[in-house]
Amino acid sequence: MKPAVIVFPASNCDRDIAVALEKATGKAPAMVWHGDASLPAETDFIVLPGGFSYGDYLRSGAMAAKSPIMRDVIEKAKAGTPVIGVCNGFQILCETGLLPGALMRNAGLNFVCRTVTLEVENSQSMFTSAFEKGQYVDFPVAHHDGNYFADDETLDRLEGEGRVAFRYVDNPNGSARDIAGVLGDGGNVLGLMPHPERMISPLLGGIDGAAFFRGVVDAAA
Amino acid sequence: MKAKIIITLKNGVLDPQGKAIEGALKGLGFDGVSDVRQGKEIELKLDETDEAAARAKAEEMCKKLLANPVMENYAIEIMA
Numbered sequence: 001m002k003p004a005v006i007v008f009p010a011s012n013c014d015r016d017i018a019v020a021l022e023k024a025t026g027k028a029p030a031m032v033w034h035g036d037a038s039l040p041a042e043t044d045f046i047v048l049p050g051g052f053s054y055g056d057y058l059r060s061g062a063m064a065a066k067s068p069i070m071r072d073v074i075e076k077a078k079a080g081t082p083v084i085g086v087c088n089g090f091q092i093l094c095e096t097g098l099l100p101g102a103l104m105r106n107a108g109l110n111f112v113c114r115t116v117t118l119e120v121e122n123s124q125s126m127f128t129s130a131f132e133k134g135q136y137v138d139f140p141v142a143h144h145d146g147n148y149f150a151d152d153e154t155l156d157r158l159e160g161e162g163r164v165a166f167r168y169v170d171n172p173n174g175s176a177r178d179i180a181g182v183l184g185d186g187g188n189v190l191g192l193m194p195h196p197e198r199m200i201s202p203l204l205g206g207i208d209g210a211a212f213f214r215g216v217v218d219a220a221a
Numbered sequence: 222m223k224a225k226i227i228i229t230l231k232n233g234v235l236d237p238q239g240k241a242i243e244g245a246l247k248g249l250g251f252d253g254v255s256d257v258r259q260g261k262e263i264e265l266k267l268d269e270t271d272e273a274a275a276r277a278k279a280e281e282m283c284k285k286l287l288a289n290p291v292m293e294n295y296a297i298e299i300m301a
Binding site for chain 2: 058059062063066094095100101102104105106107108109147149150174
């Protein structure tokens with residue numbers, strides 16, 4: 001696998017993602033600057049990391065979604081390349097339209113920074129096949145704008161099509177229908193607010209994230 | 222020409238910041254306040270001299286970047 005991690009100005013989880021990917025694949029991913037025009041040609045897996053790209057100006061992820069590199073990311077995503085967006089990456093994917101909905105200010109207005117328990121809602125996707133449906137996993141969240149919003153019709157469609165990947169067991173941010181992670185309509189794009197890359201070693205408090213990345217890598221292989 | 226773009230949350234979209242502002246106003250003793258909604262205003266200068274062309278350009282900016290149609294509405298005012 002030849003993964004690439006996109007680095008935006010004020011990304012701050014890019015290195016964590018790189019470490020998690022290296023642990024799962026045995027090889028360091030390509031780190032690609034947002035201002036580049038294209039990804040390395042061999043790229044077969046893309047991660048948009050967490051952070052506060054462009055200082056969350058205008059709307060979280062709005063400016064990053066229009067970065068030069070995103071034209072290639074969108075093209076590859078539409079052609080079937082797997083793409084994961086974590087936290088700010090999820091916000092960016094929503095702003096590009098690759099995922100439906102938007103991430104709004106947390107309902108409680110607080111920045112929420114703690115480990116949360118998620119229920120795996122769909123274990124059939126290429127991103128969640130390491131888990132069982134209904135299994136609980138612990139990933140940390142750290143965000144101000146994680147309140148997933150979409151109109152009822154869209155939410156019904158997402159649920160009907162099995163595109164809710166993860167739900168919060170105890171909703172920390174007011175997200176509609178407790179949604180923590182959603183899949184794109186082609187099944188090859190995943191956005192999630194919690195950070196699996198922060199749970200890849202007992203030293204960090206758990207290994208559910210390591211299982212996540214291993215599962216993703218196995219499924220993509 | 223100048224364009225003033227007002228971006229507001231769509232009806233029915235929860236606005237926790239508006240709610241917090243409402244709470245603070247009530248805390249200051251302002252009674253009879255309800256439905257506080259927070260939005261944003263963006264002002265910009267355009268080289269256009271034709272109002273319709275300026276409006277069309279501002280409209281395109283709103284669609285491509287300034288507003289998110291999932292949760293926001295926008296209104297454009299063009300001034301000389």
